[in-house]
Amino acid sequence: MKKSILSLLIAGFGAGALSAGDWPQFRGPDSNGIVNDAGIPKTLGDKSVSWKIDLPGRGISSPIIIGDKVFVTCSSGTDQNRLHVICLSAKDGSKIWERQFWATGRTMTHQKIGCATSSPASDGRRIFALFSCNDLICLDLDGNLQWLRGLTRDYPNASNSLGMASSPVVAGDTLVVQVEADSESFAAGIDVKTGVNRWKLDRAKKANWSSPMVYKDAKSGRLVALLQGSSGLMAVDPKTGSELWNFDQGSSTMSSATKVGDLILVPSRGLTALKPGKEGFPPEELWNSSRLSPRTITPVALGGKVFSVNGSGVLSCGDLESGKRLWQLRLKGPFSASPIGAGRFLLAVNEKGLVQLVDTEAAKGEMVGSVNLKDVVIGTPSIANGAFYVRSDAHLWKLGG
């Protein structure tokens, strides 16, 4: 895994300014929710909390970590129309800078969430913060504004009254966004330097909260962006938006695809393993399992196994090669956040703030530690430089590190 991340970094996955320990976007450097174990806590307890800080607003976005800085987004105000991008010291959680913006799009969401739903992304030089109201803000790491987009101003019906939540992803010098709703939908590749569209694709008019991801094709060496939606999974060239291949068997509009090795695990008819082949041809379907369905939560693959957690807290382990379910372990639910993995360990945080660490190499999985943060946690945690980061509507914690 370490090799995989480093090779992507060296290849200029972002802008070449990222370090190996960074967590630059939703579900990490490879959008698959995993890193090597690099000093992460092997057990958890009350003493695992390195620091805890108050946040000025609500949010379910994941924090991202670049070097010694943590970036987190929030929303506040009576209508959640004040948007915050905050930079903190990873060392002690102290605030380095904060920028606020007025929402230009609709801020209405389900009451369970605020407007800071999408996780920010970074190319190591810039932060791209997308909110439910479709305001897209680019700042440098020192808080200097680079550009702004009001995507609801540009595309007025591409919003969802329950809220938007797809997180953007960086592919070279392009930021890939999916803004998909019942009344208007699109995906776009946006120039990271100017904020101008390189391309824009009309997408199915169907609410979609899943996030795009990017990988480097082993054969061609080119970056590939995956756009997931109700109709399936489409691979596009992130530079042009041109279609490379399409899997049209439908997929979840909530949980996102993940990639491990040369496999893509897509939440389709449960969970389906795909192996991309020639450009222009649909990927080979290796297996499909309804017993490993990730429902609304994105799966994780570790050590030749794949793990899905359902909303009530049943962790299912499957064999990555065959898709056969190997064992199940009941965690304490309910869950909204997706699990993340480091080495042999899986970190899952339930909605009540109970952080649970599972050793996935134990015979049927074993809970090796937990810490109760006693707060509502909906957002997916992050890992960077040997520490876990968990956020609620009111707080951000660093565990270990």
Place this chain on the structure above:
Amino acid sequence: MKIQRHLLAIVVAAALPLTTADAANAKRTKQWLKAVNAVGAEGQGNEAASKAWRQIASLNGDSIPAILAGMKGSNELAENWIRSAVESIADKELNGGGKLPVAALKKFVGETGHNPRARRLAFELIRRVDAKAAEKMIPGLANDPSVELRREAVQRLMDQGAKQLAGGKKDAAAKTLGRALDHARDLDQINSISKDLRGLGQAVDLPKHFGFLMHWSVIGPFDNTYRKGFATVFPPEKGIDLTAEYDGKDGRVKWTELVSADEYGMVDINKAYPGNIKEVTAYAYTEFKAKAARPIELRLGCKNAWKVWLNGELLFGRDEYHRGMRIDQYRLRGELKAGVNTILVKACQNEQKESWTKEWQFQLRACDATGTAVLAENRPPTPKAGGKKTASLR
């Protein structure tokens, strides 16, 4: 003597270019602000704005009021560009041990002709460095053009009213809370104040406070099978004739009156066409007599697919079903003409069968940009329903 002459020369040399430099700086700042204010759709103007932003952000704290003044007439994107430049300047100034120009900022907040958001930001900067000064300003902001500024002043009145109430001063409390309601624009505050006032035996006309349109003529159901009715142009879209009859989904349809008696202006179309029918479309029509031409915001809440026309012009439409609704969910900007204006709403119901998809309804109010109700000259008295969320056929 020689030294004195030298000093004098330095002073003169320093003074004269300073004035010129100030003017030049002011001119450059205006040019930079112009570049920022030119940002538009799809990233248009971003590159020039980014260059100008760096120049603006390099200015010192004393320049903040002039920069904020540049927000006048800005679009929402430019407002954010300018806001972040000001925040950056303030950080730089304060982190470097400098000060913010509190007196100038207070003056700026007091000048209501400036952009309301710029004034709010000025207030936040004052609060950041001199919380007491900011606190003193709050009571004077109850009727401010900035909704963000007036909120805290309204809260002060609410707190004052509660204190009076707790002290047994019911008349004073009613008067204070009445003022609070006059100025309140946020739903949570309005609800809280209304409850307290009613507890004191005071009448509260919420539909009038909000400017909800309660009296409608409706026609339907037209067909919306496979959700095609949203795009279908049925006769009411071609022209309004309240005496006409048309072919509907299940036979001839004609206009009937539907009056909402809901506190929050909910127009329940299911009341006009009972049975929680599905895959149907209806239209609601009303007339709004304006004293003079003026800009207007029609604010809609609707969980069905909908379109709204003002004087025959389509303001907006949206084919989203059952994702939720709230007051002021959509803000539609238009222009009222003097005299009678026509408002037509199309509301579509889809095929979903779940219990939470039964609603076929909307709530529409007319107000200005601050949310202050704009009342029609021909507004009928508010129907009395005792605060129940119901609607009825008249």
